[in-house]
Amino acid sequence: MSLRKRKETPLMNAAMRIRRENYIAHRKRVRFVHSLVDSTEPRVPPRSLADIDMLLVDASCYQQRTRDNVRMLLNLARTMRTRGRLDTRSCPNLESTSMQPTMLIHLKRLDKANIKLGKRILFAQLFGKSLCHGCAPTPYSSLVLSPSYQRRPESDSKLCLSVYSAVHEGKDEKEIFSKYAGWDLEMPDDKIELTRLLRPRIVLHFGSVDGRPLGVVVFQLYTEAAPLIVLELIRQCMSHKPHKFSVRRIFPTLWMDCYLQGNKTPLKGPIEFDTRVIDHGRQGYVLSCAKDYCLNGFPGAILNFTISFKPLRVLNGKRVGFGRVLRGARIIHSMELYGTRNGKMSKRVIVTHCDVL
Template sequence: MPSKITTLAQTIHFKNKKKKLYNISPLFQYNYYKHRCRVKNAKKFIDNAPPILHLTNIMNLKNNYIDMSAISGMMRTNTEMLEFFGRLNIFGRKESWNDSHDAQWRYSRLAFMRRAVEAIEKENQYIAKRVLNAQKKINTHLKPLSASVGDFRTPKEILAKYKSEVILPPRCGDQHLLLRPIVYFDMEVVGLYPIGRFIIQLYTEAFPQAALALVRTCKEQKLRKLRLVRAFPNLWAEFELRLDAKDTALAADSHIEYDKRALSKNFKAGTLSFSLKHIDTLRKGILSFALSFRTLSVEMKERVAFGVLIRGKRGLYLLESNGTKNGKPMKKVIATEMGVSSKI
C-alpha cells in the first residue's frame, strides 16, 4: 500500500483499483509487461530526418491529367465548330446562315470528284489509243553509226612515206575499211553489272601495228587476251592486249611505225592512245594502250593517238567509277564479246 494513502476512502479506492488489475486477461498483462520493459530500457533519441514526401501527392498528377484531357477535349470541340462554321461561309452574308435550304450541299465534293473521274477516263482513252496504234519498232532517237563517223579523206600526206610498201585499193569504200576499221568489245564487272559496248574507230596510218593487233584480236574473239590493268578517274583507263605470235614477231623484227598527225594534238574523251615508253613492252608481245575519260588540255608529246570512241560514253562513265586514285580497279572487269563491224 502506498505511503500517501491516509484516509479510508483512498484505501478503498486503491483496493478496487487493484482488483480491476487482477480481473484483466493474461494476454493483456503480458503485453503490458513488455511495454513496461521497453519503456524502462528506452534511450533518448532525436529524429532529425526529413519526412518522406510522395511526388504524386505534391504534384497531383492524376488531377493534372484529368485537367489536360478536359482542355484537349474543349480544343477539339472548338476546332470542329470553327471548321463547321467555316464550311457554312456565314461571313459576309446578309441573311442568316440557316435560311438557305441548300447550305448542306453547297460545299459538297461530289462535283470535284466527278470531274477528276472524267479526267482520268479521258487520259485512259488517250493511252489506249496510243497502245492500239503502237508499232513493233522502237525509236531510240539515236543517229545511225555512219552519222558519228566523220567524212573520210585519204591521208595522202601521211601515206606518202609508204608509197613503195603499201598499195591502196582503188575504191574509196575499200580504203575506208582499210584505214578506218571499226571494232567493238563488251565489258562487264564480274558478277555485278555489264558496263556496255565500246565501239571504236581505229586510224591505221597513226599506228599500223596496234590497229592490226586490235582488229585481229576482235575478229578472232580472243576475249582473254584483253584485260583492264588500271583505271584513273578523270584521266584514263589502261588496257593490256597480249599479241599473237605473228604480231609479236612483226613487232620484234620490223621497225615500229607511228604518226601523230593522224589525230589532233588535244586528247578528247574516248581517245585511244599508246605511250612511246611502252615500245619495249610491245616488242615482248604486250600492247599497252589507254582510253581517256576526259578531254586532256595538256599536250601529250610521248603518246600517239590511234583511235576514237564512237559509241559507249555511258560505259565510259561506269568504267571510270570503277577506278581508284592509285589506279587499281575496285572490281575485276572482263571482256564478254568483241568483233569487227563492217558498217561504214
C-alpha cells in the first residue's frame, strides 16, 4: 500500500514555523545560561601535592621510634645482665667484696705483734746484760719500745697476709688447743709449721668444659672448724685428684654447690665441728657445709660444701664454715653468671688441677 501524502495546509505551515522559532529562541536562552553552583575543578597548591608539611611529622615519628628501640634494647640488655631482677629497690644492697679493710686490720695486728716481739728481744738483751753485771733485770712490763721500722704504705695493703696474722685471725692458740688438752698431741714449735697445720691453703684451677681456663683460686682452710673435712680436702689436693671435685649447681647472689668424693669412712658418721670459727655475715666467699651433715654424717659419704657469693648473716649457727677464698674472688664472682634461679648451670664448670701450698 502506498501512503498518501498529507496535504500541507497554511495552518500547518504556520504551526511549524512557530515551533521552529520557539526552538531557536530556546537555544539562544540556553546558550547564555550559567549555573549557580561552582562546578570547576578545585585548584590544589603544589605544597600540598608534595606533602611538605608531613615531612617534619614523619621525621619526628622516626626519631621517636628510634628512641623507643634504643630504650627497648637497653632494657633487654639490663634484663639479660640482671637475670630478670629489674626492681633494684627490692633487691638487697650489694656489699663491697674488697679485702682492703680486713688487710688493714691484719696490718695493725702485725704491728702490735712486732712491737711485742721487739720488747721480748730487748728484754732478753737487758736480762743478759744484767746477769753479766750482777744487776737486777728490768721488768718486762716497764719496757717502752720505739720501733725503728717504717710501716708499709696503704698502697701495699693488697699484699698477702703475714703468717702471724693468719694464725691469730680467728682465735688464740691457747683457746684452740684447750679442747685437745687430754690428748697426747705433738704440736710443732715453729711458727711456720704451726701455720701450715692450723691454716693450710689449697689451690683449685677452674675451667669450662670447652677447655677455656677460668682462673686459679686460693682457699685458706680452718682446721679447728672441721678437722676431718679439712683433712679430706688436703688429702685429695695432695694426691692431685681434681676429678674428685665437681660443681653441681650455682645459685646467683647466694652460693655455688660443690661435691668432693672422698673416703667413706671418716665422713660416714658424726664428725667434730665448731660453728663459731667463721662469721658468715662478716665476709663473703666462705666454704661451708650443713650442720646436720656434721651431726648425722654426709649422705653417701660425699662431702657436700658450698662457696658463698656474698656475706650471709643468717647462716651463723646453721652452717659450719671451714674456709674462705684468699685469692681469686673475682673468678668465683664470674662463675655466678653461669647459674640460674633453679641452680641449673648454663655452662658446666670443672676443676682441672688441685694442689696444696
